[in-house]
Amino acid sequence: MPxxxxxxxxxxxxxxxxxxxxxxxxxxxxxxxxxxKGAVYAxxxxxxxxxxxxxxxxxxxxxxxxxxxxxxxxxxxVMQPNLDDGTAFGEHVRKLGWPLVIVPGEFFxxxxxxxxxxxxxxxxxxxxxxxxAFNRNWQWSTGCAEEFLIxxxxxxxxxxxxxxxxxxxxxxxLIRWAVNNIDRQGLDPKPLYDLWRQIxxxxxxxxxxxxxxxxx
Numbered sequence: 001m002p003x004x005x006x007x008x009x010x011x012x013x014x015x016x017x018x019x020x021x022x023x024x025x026x027x028x029x030x031x032x033x034x035x036x037k038g039a040v041y042a043x044x045x046x047x048x049x050x051x052x053x054x055x056x057x058x059x060x061x062x063x064x065x066x067x068x069x070x071x072x073x074x075x076x077x078v079m080q081p082n083l084d085d086g087t088a089f090g091e092h093v094r095k096l097g098w099p100l101v102i103v104p105g106e107f108f109x110x111x112x113x114x115x116x117x118x119x120x121x122x123x124x125x126x127x128x129x130x131x132x133a134f135n136r137n138w139q140w141s142t143g144c145a146e147e148f149l150i151x152x153x154x155x156x157x158x159x160x161x162x163x164x165x166x167x168x169x170x171x172x173x174l175i176r177w178a179v180n181n182i183d184r185q186g187l188d189p190k191p192l193y194d195l196w197r198q199i200x201x202x203x204x205x206x207x208x209x210x211x212x213x214x215x216x
Contacts, residue, residue, distance in 0.1 A: 038130025039100035044086035045141035
């Protein structure tokens with residue numbers, strides 16, 4: 001049964017405290033090697049992504065129908081491998097020189113839906129992250145695409161899997177490429193397309209603002 005609003009807010013506050021505590025601990029640690037500044041939010045698929053579409057193709061059903069009808073298989077074939085990848089990605093980012101890494105898959109709250117998590121991760125990205133790094137194949141994930149939009153809107157440094165800068169326009173093109181591939185597979189690309197469209201409109205608006213400042 002879904003949690004009440006008050007219970008969800010209490011859980012949200014608990015997770016935010018855990019994240020603050022984790023970041024504070026790392027900031028006070030003495031590190032033997034040079035470190036790069038600022039916390040990194042490690043964006044990686046959890047409940048969606050390329051594994052979900054591959055499982056859907058193998059099973060011959062839509063992603064949402066399969067998730068509802070076969071929750072145990074969904075966890076085995078999609079969610080748990082995604083969580084493992086997310087943990088490994090967080091360690092990878094740390095090895096690149098960023099000790100302060102926020103791995104969203106490490107924080108759970110019973111009864112939450114996707115929109116509950118995204119309202120939390122928006123706060124985390126805006127309040128605590130200096131950079132947002134994206135795991136391999138992130139462009140297939142609706143959660144990662146929304147986090148990409150949040151990173152653009154909040155003017156965060158955006159990085160790819162290798163720690164190198166990822167231009168916003170290049171990231172948007174990757175999402176559009178994934179949308180086209182999902183459509184060719186005969187699956188519904190609308191959730192990802194809607195996010196791509198928001199990103200595209202945001203980039204257009206930002207470009208118009210820059211042009212206006214230059215010509216003013």
